[in-house]
Amino acid sequence: MLLAADVGNTNVVFALFDGEGAARKVRARWRIATDPRRTGDEYAVWLLQLLKIEGVERSDITQIIFASVVPRADHNLTVLAQKYFGLTPLFAGQGAARWRFEIDVDQPSSLGADRALNILAAHHKYGGDLIVIDFGTATKFEAIDFNGTYKGGSIAPGINLSLDALVGKTAKLPRIAIRAPDTTSVIGRNTEDQMLIGVFWGYVAMMEGLVERMRAEIGRPAKIVATGGLAILFDEATDMFDHVDADLTIEGLGILAEQTEQG
Numbered sequence: 562m563l564l565a566a567d568v569g570n571t572n573v574v575f576a577l578f579d580g581e582g583a584a585r586k587v588r589a590r591w592r593i594a595t596d597p598r599r600t601g602d603e604y605a606v607w608l609l610q611l612l613k614i615e616g617v618e619r620s621d622i623t624q625i626i627f628a629s630v631v632p633r634a635d636h637n638l639t640v641l642a643q644k645y646f647g648l649t650p651l652f653a654g655q656g657a658a659r660w661r662f663e664i665d666v667d668q669p670s671s672l673g674a675d676r677a678l679n680i681l682a683a684h685h686k687y688g689g690d691l692i693v694i695d696f697g698t699a700t701k702f703e704a705i706d707f708n709g710t711y712k713g714g715s716i717a718p719g720i721n722l723s724l725d726a727l728v729g730k731t732a733k734l735p736r737i738a739i740r741a742p743d744t745t746s747v748i749g750r751n752t753e754d755q756m757l758i759g760v761f762w763g764y765v766a767m768m769e770g771l772v773e774r775m776r777a778e779i780g781r782p783a784k785i786v787a788t789g790g791l792a793i794l795f796d797e798a799t800d801m802f803d804h805v806d807a808d809l810t811i812e813g814l815g816i817l818a819e820q821t822e823q824g
Contacts, residue, residue, distance in 0.1 A: 562588075564622045564646070565814040566638065568629035569675060570698040571595055575608060576811045577617065578818075585815050587808055589615050597633035601640030609645065622646050626818045628653035628674040628810070651821060653678060653814060658821045663710040672711065676701055678813030683786050684709035685816050687804060690781050692772055694802075695810070696789030698722065700768075704775055704783075712779075715771060720764045720791060727760065741797055765798050772801060 563578035563585065572592050579588040591611050593604075609619070625642045627650050629635050635652065642650040651658040653674040660677055662684065676695070680703055683693045693703040696719065703714040718726070720739055728736050734756060742757050749755030776783055787795065787802045788809035796805050806812075 562617065562621045562623060563815060563818050564625045565811060565818065566627045567675060567678070567810050567814065568627060568631050568634050568638070569595060570630060573634070574811060575611075576808075576814070577612070577615065578815050585819065587811060587815070590808075590811065595631055595634065597631055597637075599634070599637060601637045601644055604637065604641045605645045608641070619646055622648065624648065624818060624822075625650040626653065626658060626814050626821075627651070628678055628814055630673045630675055651818065653817055658817055661820055663708070665710050666713050675810055676703060676714075677711075678810045678817065679703060679786075679788060680705050680709075680711050680813075681816055682809045682813035683806075686806070686809075686812070687784055687786060690779055690783040691786055692775055692779075692783050693786045693788065693809070694768065694772075694792070696720075696787070696791040696795070700789075702771055702775065704779060706779075707781075715775075717767065717771075720760060723764070724760050727756070739791070739794070741794060761798070765795065768795070769799060769801055 565576045565578065567574045573595050574590060574592050576590040577588045578585045580586055593607060625646060625648050627638050639650055642648050654660055654677055662681060664672055679693045679695055683691050684705055689707050691705040695701045698719050700717045700719050701714060704712040706712055724739060728734055735753060737753055737756055742761055747758050747762050749758045772785060784803040785801055786804045786806055788806050792805050792807065796802050
């Protein structure tokens, strides 16, 4: 079995893969808040209990791969793999787990592992020209051509970051929860509705505008793939997405691990 983890700025998502090769599928997934100070022992106390609930023994894990955009967490994850599973982990984009697609941008080394995994998985699963939108702490837009080459993209503040800035920099505006407004009207009748409209519909307009401009630059039909925690929320507000794929990043880890095995 393959144990994978996607270490983001907000959460770490662990996933257990069952099967081999093309038949490898996500069997279970678990989420924990990202904390670079969390030790390998602390990870183990949490993770080993979850594996036990799933009926999986430590010895069933034969390969471990991590993707991390939080370098301070890497050492503790390595300790987890070596001390509790007796395995040396792969790190996405490094060593044997290097990227096997072309990165056609000015600074290829600056591409984050999470973004690269989305590019890899989207091309593998959907093919053709693609625009991938990942809703995380930041919202990332990626342009991928029909050969699987990464051509560039853009990064915007995530909707929660935008709301935090709005509330944090004003004296009277209240904290509100992110959700779809009750109507499509963009003329609110009270402060909370006006905030929700501005944040939510403003974000939808930003996404649709950027995608329209990206499609014009690509010059060919491009499928839109959405991933990340808020993709489903926005899917209800726009007909822009061709695919909503919550497991895209994790599946990218599975694909990368398989490529590494094959050399």
